[in-house]
Amino acid sequence: MIKDPDQIVSRFGSILFDTIKRRLNIEDKIWVDNIEALRKDLSKDKSEVIITDFGAGDSKSNRSDSEMHIGQVGRSTIAEISTASKSPFWSLLLYKIISEFKPKTALELGTCLGISSSYQAAALTIYSSGKLLTMEGSSSLVEKSRENFTYLGLLNIEVIEGRFSDNLHKVLDDNQPIDYVFIDGHHDQNATINYFEIILPYLSEQSIIIFDDISWSKGMKTAWKRIVGNHNTKLNFDLKEIGVCFLDKQRLKKRTIKI
Numbered sequence: 528m529i530k531d532p533d534q535i536v537s538r539f540g541s542i543l544f545d546t547i548k549r550r551l552n553i554e555d556k557i558w559v560d561n562i563e564a565l566r567k568d569l570s571k572d573k574s575e576v577i578i579t580d581f582g583a584g585d586s587k588s589n590r591s592d593s594e595m596h597i598g599q600v601g602r603s604t605i606a607e608i609s610t611a612s613k614s615p616f617w618s619l620l621l622y623k624i625i626s627e628f629k630p631k632t633a634l635e636l637g638t639c640l641g642i643s644s645s646y647q648a649a650a651l652t653i654y655s656s657g658k659l660l661t662m663e664g665s666s667s668l669v670e671k672s673r674e675n676f677t678y679l680g681l682l683n684i685e686v687i688e689g690r691f692s693d694n695l696h697k698v699l700d701d702n703q704p705i706d707y708v709f710i711d712g713h714h715d716q717n718a719t720i721n722y723f724e725i726i727l728p729y730l731s732e733q734s735i736i737i738f739d740d741i742s743w744s745k746g747m748k749t750a751w752k753r754i755v756g757n758h759n760t761k762l763n764f765d766l767k768e769i770g771v772c773f774l775d776k777q778r779l780k781k782r783t784i785k786i
């Protein structure tokens with residue numbers, strides 16, 4: 528892949544290689560070490576918070592549209608919640624994608640405690656002077672993530688509180704064009720396709736959209752197939768856990784690479 532004649536494919540191949548090898552310069556390492564130290568602290572934090580989950584639950588929950596809209600209220604420890612964060616490997620891959628392709632305006636759906644947001648915002652700070660808009664439905668997590676961003680000294684993040692469906696249009700209207708999107712919440716087939724279709728017209732000429740948990744359930748596999756089949760997603764990488772789509776209005780040929 529690294530030697531592929533297609534520039535984007537070879538650049539993506541190098542990113543993957545560097546992520547697997549954990550290749551970091553001094554500045555990268557400082558940020559990554561700080562975020563991972565925070566993750567460690569959160570994983571030991573037994574304090575309880577009340578969360579409202581507007582997502583799909585686990586892969587066997589089969590929540591109805593109205594159940595997801597109303598949200599499921601529950602109590603959980605920070606330590607338990609922290610397990611929903613993307614792992615160090617996948618978080619570093621997001622960091623590397625941003626450092627290579629340098630988006631200016633990035634959007635995340637699903638903040639949680641802010642671990643993946645921190646990786647992405649750190650890369651945006653160093654490599655593109657860009658900003659991250661991140662959306663979260665649970666008020667307690669909005670508060671916690673904001674504390675975490677302040678603690679890490681990340682100033683280029685705006686957290687938007689509320690259901691994705693209530694805020695997405697306004698966030699897109701106010702911040703277009705969007706260069707990069709990471710969808711890591713509400714892993715429901717129709718919801719995922721719907722967010723993708725809402726976001727599409729707001730993307731810049733060359734943009735990246737990343738979907739988490741594309742193999743998580745039958746519905747998410749179907750959603751991923753639909754997204755890959757859309758004429759706008761010109762180059763797609765299926766990494767089994769996440770899917771990365773490159774959209775380029777000038778590019779004619781479509782290609783999907785399974786890794």
Ligand SMILES: C[S@@+](CC[C@H](N)C(=O)[O-])C[C@H]1O[C@@H](n2cnc3c(N)ncnc32)[C@H](O)[C@@H]1O
Pocket residue numbers: 579580581582583611612613636637638639640641642643644662663664665668689690691692711712713714
């Ligand atoms: C898997 S977690 C995000 C993890 C985070 N990206 C990370 O790696 O650190 C998904 C988050 O999305 C939020 N969420 C799910 N569905 C939502 C919806 N429909 N509207 C708003 N927030 C939602 C949940 O509350 C949860 O905190």
